[in-house]
Amino acid sequence: MNNVNSIELDQTDRTIINVLQGGFPICAHPYAQVAKDLGLEEDDLIARLQRLKECGALSRFGPMYHAERLGGGLTLAAMKVAEDDFERVNEIVNAFPEVAHNYARDHEFSMWFVLATETPQRIQETLAEIETATGIKVYDMPKSEEFFIGLRLEL
Amino acid sequence: MGMMDIDNEDLALVETICGGLPLDPRPYHVLGERIGLSEDDVIKRLQNMIESGVIRRFGxxxxxxxxxxxxNGMSVWNIPDERVRxxxxxxxxxxxxTLCYHRPRNLPEWPYNLFAMVHGSDRDTVQAQVNELANELELLDVEHDVLFSRRQFKQCGARYGNKRRGVHEQCKFD
Known part of the structure; x- marks a missing residue:
């Protein structure tokens, strides 16, 4: 935890995050309910969440959707991009609004991005457009089966 | 998969919630006011979307x-098909x-069919955790690798919303 970008959290912040990673109530006064469960005041909980959002500890607060069930398309794609070509390709790929996440990884397959499109058929079209724009083959790795999507880390 | 039973009001709700849940004592009332729905209706619709799996997590x-x-390391494994599940x-x-998916191999260059995202405070920790997975699940003989991330360039999220009304909202999606 000695990274300069790390954020200082106190025990109450950690508890709030750990609890809310597991879900948030859907009722008229949800903050009051969570605050009561944690032994906090409602306005204290809201103020802490405000701070956690502002300092970037939380990347989102709300629903996480199942893209396909909303009618959209989703895939993971990878490209073998040479180190000295990376900036060029990166700029082209990130300019596509359908590219949601893009990670550089230490591997021959060096660029990994998630494509999220409004319709399933747009996935193949977008992959083809990226190939044409970059001149580099794109490997499509859609999920066949999902075993776990926790995205939760105990703090 | 189709659109399930999502109607225009649901889509409007999806769009208006994109920036995050309002930090107001009655967040569902605030959302409803923006799109002309009652607080009760917002609550019911969100509950329905959770039940039908359109919303997979809320928090x-x-x-x-x-x-x-x-x-973070993306651990990748070449598991015999009959054991992948x-x-x-x-x-x-x-x-x-934090995530675990079965994905198709891209032979011959990409032999791996199981992807598990592993998080830790540093690379050594992540590598040790991947070694632990291999040990505990008796996968030492299984071809595997860890792809560490160097940089993250974009995390702006996916587009959802109602194209019919010409709204293109950026919603974060993980």
């Missing part, structure tokens, strides 16, 4: 890097695995 997602989990389900139970 907070942490920014791993900002909280000290600065290393069993192994995938077991991998998901380890606390440092």
């Amino acid at each position: 907070v997602i942490v920014q791993h890097r900002r909280l000290g989990y600065t290393a 069993e192994i995938g389900e077991r991998m998901g139970h380890f606390p440092y695995v």
Whole structure:
């Protein structure tokens, strides 16, 4: 935890995050309910969440959707991009609004991005457009089966 | 998969919630006011979307890097097809695995068919956790690798919303 970008959290912040990673109530006064469960005041909980959002500890607060069930398309794609070509390709790929996440990884397959499109058929079209724009083959790795999507880390 | 039973009001709700849940004592009332729905209706619609699986989780997602989990490794495994489900389900139970998917191989260049995202405070920790997965699940003989992330360039999220009304909202999606 000695990274300069790390954020200082106190025990109450950690508890709030750990609890809310597991879900948030859907009722008229949800903050009051969570605050009561944690032994906090409602306005204290809201103020802490405000701070956690502002300092970037939380990347989102709300629903996480199942893209396909909303009618959209989703895939993971990878490209073998040479180190000295990376900036060029990166700029082209990130300019596509359908590219949601893009990670550089230490591997021959060096660029990994998630494509999220409004319709399933747009996935193949977008992959083809990226190939044409970059001149580099794109490997499509859609999920066949999902075993776990926790995205939760105990703090 | 189709659109389930999503109607225009649901889509409007999806769009208006994109920026995050309002930090107001009555967040669902605030959302409803923006799109002309009652608080009760918003609550019912959200509950329905959770039940039908359109919303898979409702809560907070942490920014791993900002909280000290600065290393993330995508562990990839070449598992015999008939064992991929069993192994995938077991991998998901380890606390440092946040995502686990079966994906197709791209032979001959890409032999791996199981992907498990592993988070830790540094690369050595992530590598040790991947070694633990291999040990505990008896996968030492299985071809595997870890792809560490160097940089993250874009995390702006996916587009959802109602194209019919010409609204293109950027919603974060993980």
